[in-house]
Amino acid sequence: MNGLLTIGQMLAAQARLQPNRIGARDLERAMTFREWNARSCRLANALLGLGLRKGDRVAVLAYNCVEWAEIYAAAAKSGLVAVPINFRLVGPEIRYIVEDAEASALIVQDALFQEVEAIREGLSIPSGNYVHFGRPNCPTGYRSYEDLLAAASDGEPADPARPEDPWTLMYTSGTTGNPKGAIRGHRGMSMLALMTEVELSLHRRDDALLVMPMCHANSLNFFSAFTYVGGTVTIFSRKSFDPELCLRTFGETGATFTSLVPTQYGMMLDVPAADRERHRFDRVEKLMISSAPARVETKRAVMKMFPNSGLFELYGSTEAGWVTMLHPHEQFDKLGTVGREVVGSAPIRLLDDNGREVPDGQPGELFSCSPYCFDGYWKQPEKTREAFIGDYCTVGDVALRDDEGYIRLIDRKKNLIITGGENVYPTEIEAVLAGHPEIQDVAVIGLPDDKWGERVHAVVVPKKGAALASDTLMEWCKPLLAGYKRPRSVSLAAPDDLPRTATGKVQHRLLRQKMIDKGGAR
CATH class of the missing domain: 3.40.50.980 (Rossmann fold)
Incomplete structure (x- = not known):
């Protein structure tokens, strides 16, 4: 040993x-x-x-x-x-x-x-x-x-x-x-399990209801922590999320913990009150909300639905593991933040494009350092080098820190879209859509969405004379992209409608704001 x-x-x-x-x-x-x-x-x-x-x-x-x-x-x-x-x-x-x-x-x-x-x-x-x-x-x-x-x-x-x-x-x-x-x-995952036990005060008597996909880092990490401490893991074995069944499962299994994305909490809150009240939630002690920004009203409603439970908010990634955590007593004192460093981590560094630390209140790329960081990208040494500065790693998120050390995420450096807790990168979707014979140019952005947090939206420039319909395009994507990656909405544009840099690259942030200003949020 x-x-x-x-x-x-x-x-x-x-x-x-x-x-x-x-x-x-x-x-x-x-x-x-x-x-x-x-x-x-x-x-x-x-x-x-x-x-x-x-x-x-x-x-x-x-x-x-x-x-x-x-x-x-x-x-x-x-x-x-x-x-x-x-x-x-x-x-x-x-x-x-x-x-x-x-x-x-x-x-x-x-x-x-x-x-x-x-x-x-x-x-x-x-x-x-x-x-x-x-x-x-x-x-x-x-x-x-x-x-x-x-x-x-x-x-x-x-x-x-x-x-x-x-x-x-x-x-x-x-x-x-x-x-x-x-x-x-193994060493990093075991360390992450131990740190999770400390942060959440886990015990052998605890029972985790793992709803998020077991192919995701979130469920794998909590699976590891509960196995390590000797708690029970209950895997929610359904192809899609059934909110009423999830509520019933809490009572039937005696689950004390679960981790969900805001969309899933919202779906449970949409279950009629009379149906929710048929189920028992008295054993639920700890709830985690993560993977996407959570609205204040959602948090308040979740706390009301699970009155015996504390609500935690987590920021992390597949590569870095847990980075920050907002604890129950901080939820309304530090609204909009994702908390401070998880126990066992070094202080977060927020760096400008020249690798210098930015002062509090200024945005910078977030770098974290912990004993459970990933070991690198498979067969991609250059990408691995780009992800690290010394022992600190980044996934490209931009954040700012207040004078008490709380972290607020403000952007995604590489235009990541998070829809229903799933990560989607526009470049991948754009590459597929560009193969459509009637598309001249395309830019993919995430637009605010009440249900999914963000939805994948494609801004398409058709070729001259093309009669391109949005429904047809979305149908065309089906065999080529996973469902969560397919555009949920499409808008047609002229070439000059896509804001670009001097070198011709589409400025996704500006395009996103332009679409929001036109009423793109829903």
Whole structure:
């Protein structure tokens, strides 16, 4: 054993300390810690038995389900690297991630099986390393997940993962058309779990309801923290968010914690009061709101709906982990901020374009430093260098700090759009739309939206003589872009309508403000 325990080792410890307590479950199946640990060991040994070696990547395509708990734990035990793929992606996007990660195996849920079949030809994954779960009859060309587990040993792998080994390769939206793979190691993830326990005062008796996708950093990070402390993780196993079912699940599972985006809280608040009042929320102690700005009225309504709970607000990223946190007692004293540095972090640095720290009250690019920062971008050393100044890393967000150290996010340096908690970069969408035969030019921006926080909006310059309809364009995008990336609204423009720099680049910030001034918010 080498110092800090990995999540895989901590799961083994929980199986010894509280073997009969429910460790992980979804809305259909539950496992005790002993069962979860045994199945994770079986999966780890089964994957190694296919010829995979420590450090090999295992791609995973699935909706939220309890199998994610087994897969992440199996990777943590074996030294394999989990590559979670967003289930909202379409064929070409999935292919890019699988090939870029050089995945040696792919695990797919039956509900997403056809997405893999559509792109399987030509993939470099060995033919015997496609694993399927979700229905009894395994399709031809795939190995049955349950059969693999049944035939494998439930003993701990002989060569376990070390703290310095990578655990996950999580792809983030790219600023130049393709996503980047962020490498997260065991040491950093274990440190983040410990810091989360301190910040939220977590205890073994706690029960996390994980609603956000398990392929996202948010759920992975909270999954790690609750596994580490020995709390129960309940995975909300539905393809889409059902607000009334979520409310009912709080009462049925006795959940003490969840993390949601403002859109999801808003959807629960829209459930008729009479229906909400049928459910019990007395065990809910801690709520997290993150991934997008939250309105004051939303926060107040959430606190009223969950009267026994404290509301936390979090700012972080796949790369940096948790950066700042606003605690319940600060919610209305520091409205509009995202709090101060998470415990264990160095002071945040806000830098100008020349790398100099800006004074309080002035905007600067946000750099954070913590023991759980990511290890770099997969196969992209130049992008990794750009993300770091010494031990400090950035994802390009611009913020300002007040005289008490509270951070206010004011812009996204690289025009990131956050819609319903999902990150969307305009460049990627613009590259797809530019392939339409009737489009001369296009700029994609995020516009304020009551439901989604922001919506993806395309400002399109049609080619001369083209009769381009917005509905037709949005339909054209369907096979090419994940649903959350597709424009929800389109406006037609003349070439001179797009504000540009002297070098001809579209000024997205100015265009966004121009559209808002025309009534683009809703």
